[in-house]
Amino acid sequence: MLSKLQNKFEFIGNVFISNDKEKFHEVKEFDSGWVKNRLSFVVQESKTNSVFVELEGGYSKSKPNKVYSFSKGTENKKGSKLEIPWEDRLKDETVNMVADFSKIIIDFNDESVKEKLNDLRYKLRVLDNKDSLTEEEKKSRSKLLDEYKELNVNGAEFIHEYDAIQFLSENLEKYKDKKFKITGSVEYNTWKGRNFRKFKIQTIEIVSNDTPSQLRANLDVFYTNDSLDETSFDEEKKYFIDAYVLSYDNQAKRDRFFPQQLVINAKKLDFNNELHLKRLELLKNFFKVDEDGVYHLLWEVNIFRGADEVDFTEDDLSPNQKEMIALGLNTLDDFKPKGGMLGESREENRLLKPILKKVNDSNDFTEGALTSTYEVEDLTYIPQQAQKTAPSEGKEESKVTEEEKDNAFDDLFA
Known part of the structure; x- marks a missing residue:
């Protein structure tokens, strides 16, 4: 188990x-x-x-x-x-x-105090990890605790x-x-x-x-071979994953699965960049499983609750503004909103990358997703099914530089 x-x-x-x-x-x-x-x-x-x-x-x-x-x-x-x-x-x-x-x-506490506090925490942790302490170590621990309390104002x-x-x-x-x-x-x-x-x-x-700054989470994601939804990608540049997470339900007084939609957000990608396309395929392929059953994999997720900045184009101009530009009296930049233009507000859980490491003997993700011991019926035994976020008609986001896109893998899908 x-x-x-x-x-x-x-x-x-x-x-x-x-x-x-x-x-x-x-x-x-x-x-x-x-x-x-x-x-x-x-x-x-x-x-x-x-x-x-x-x-x-x-x-x-x-x-x-x-x-x-x-x-x-x-x-x-x-x-x-x-x-x-x-x-x-x-x-x-x-x-x-x-x-x-x-x-x-x-x-x-400010930075000047933190370093000393961390040093005291480490020394205390070393002593606390021992099965038994000598009288001298007990005195040392008591002194360290006093120092810690005095410094941690x-x-x-x-x-x-x-x-x-x-x-x-x-x-x-x-x-x-x-x-x-x-x-x-x-x-x-x-x-x-x-x-x-x-x-x-x-x-x-x-x-x-x-x-x-960041709003990141590590989620143990459960899914099946039909969780990946590719139908909205051409329009939205996003893949949706109808997944689940395991959490304790205070009402049911037991652990159970909760629906949690996830997103692979490809809006920042340059689709002429081979490296970007390979990264996209890598993320998507973790959800392409052939066999029936319930799989799970630990993911780093960007928690998004707000609005993305979108490009300001001529389509956003009023007729009079367009005419001013056509007559050479203004440029497009003259009419751009200060601070940029925001798209539709939304809440999304954007997948950044899988965490391919051994967490413990039961959860070794070194090779990728694991087959869980749960059945598909265990996932769907819930009071309410997940509802997919409706695709928006917002415009594509502003692009960052080529160097930033190639180097910042974590932020590429944020």
Whole structure:
């Protein structure tokens, strides 16, 4: 049986926080005594592409609360499940025994402090990885923890979403002019017959302003031999893939497949460039499987939610503008909109490249897609089928230089 892979994201960009505090940090109290907190804000890759990230957590006023987490493992011992009393969740000794992947880690420190913090983290990780510590090592670890806490004045680690929400609600706006790297999990759920996707924060840190912006995700994509749709390519210069991702469904209380349409976006390609055509065929051929069954492959995906810039041509001119150009009084550039012209708004998951590596013993993608243990019927056992995005009639995007197109494989299909 294959092991489930977590779908992850890494976003780098500026943040936008709603002026409406309740939209930024929403609190709802239910008759059951449950108090739900949800924090949500936008990460902008550019002025024309942005997504929401979020955290959700709460507590009960009517029932005892506990934190369910996971301990750190060592070189010969695996970590184990933890059940932590609610009143102990913020204690240093509690936070320190929890594995990093079970924490929400926030780092608002500047670059001058980060290098030292990373060095301390490394030294602590070396000690924490040992099965047992000598008395001298215990003292050293305690000293390192004190140094880390003293230096990490603009950072925090939490083992429950509720506390991370409170911290971000109070502090994030102070740093809204900074650039951030935010990582976390891509999760899916169903509500009232509709499927939703959310980007759940696990780490957030300030990065330098010259760090390239991106909205990227690694998705474990499941598909069959009829998932690839080539019918719109001549008109749209896009291949659509009707695929699926595996995620825990809170309503069904189990893992299940959610439909997720993917796109191979060829609008930036030069179709007279042999290298570009070979790259396009390479991506497409991963979905050309001959046999029946369910395949899966890990992909790097560009998350797009906005509008592409399109070329401004004479077709976009008014009759009077055309006449002015014909009489030599103006040029086409005189009428171009400042900042470029945008096409139709859309949401797309644009495939950049497959991740051809061994993740674990059950998921070795070195040679490409793997045949999964699932049946086609497992994919379609869902409350609602995916709906394909209707092709637009937007114009082809502006082209980048030849050198950029040949060298930037990651951005060629973005």
